């Protein structure tokens with residue numbers, strides 16, 4: 001297992017389950033992510049709020065591996081997503097892993113259909129988690145209805161300060177170049193902009209920026225990372241020589257910044 005032990009949970013999960021990749025959900029890659037990264041911090045923060053009798057609601061749960069992982073620490077975990085294909089895989093994973101207290105439901109936030117979630121009573125949810133799912137403004141109203149007094153919402157978004165795009169980006173083959181990186185302030189405003197003015201019952205309780213290096217020492221792995229993010233059609237064979245030359249120019253190691261914004265909102269009723 002080796003490097004996976006210190007790997008952020010979201011990345012390690014893809015490496016451990018080849019079916020996720022086979023179904024085309026992501027390209028896995030190997031890299032070295034510094035300690036204290038945002039994903040690990042987010043996971044620890046979420047787990048600090050879990051109790052054996054908690055009800056957890058995972059907004060934009062995707063293939064549900066994280067929802068299943070959280071289910072072990074609470075009474076009921078509900079994952080919702082707009083994509084029926086990922087929900088099908090989520091149910092499969094839950095059955096395979098023997099997780100009985102998790103359920104996955106289709107829901108598209110922002111579509112006006114949020115009231116249709118009859119299986120989840122109002123004032124019954126303790127923790128809303130949003131790991132790279134839809135922005136808070138799309139689901140805050142629903143969360144306020146479903147929140148038990150004292151509930152919290154905790155989220156994480158990839159982000160980056162100005163300069164998070166590495167200097168070698170322009171030397172990459174065009175199809176692999178990183179696009180725009182949203183700055184910390186802009187991503188923070190996705191959260192704060194959703195909070196009602198002057199209503200102390202719903203307020204930002206914490207906001208953390210985490211920025212650690214993610215190092216690549218193999219051109220094939222950087223290709224996997226960039227091609228996945230860009231949905232590039234280019235094959236590795238097409239770009240291997242260019243990438244190898246780029247690595248040679250940087251002593252064999254290229255560094256990306258693994259930047260995340262983690263936030264926590266209190267939902268008092």
Ligand SMILES: C[S@@+](CC[C@H](N)C(=O)[O-])C[C@H]1O[C@@H](n2cnc3c(N)ncnc32)[C@H](O)[C@@H]1O
Nearest residue numbers: 060061062081082083107108109131132133134
């Ligand atoms: C980047 S994936 C993250 C999935 C999962 N939370 C994880 O960490 O592995 C974002 C997910 O949010 C879902 N999503 C995005 N916008 C949505 C919306 N408006 N309503 C419901 N789901 C949404 C997508 O379908 C996708 O599965």
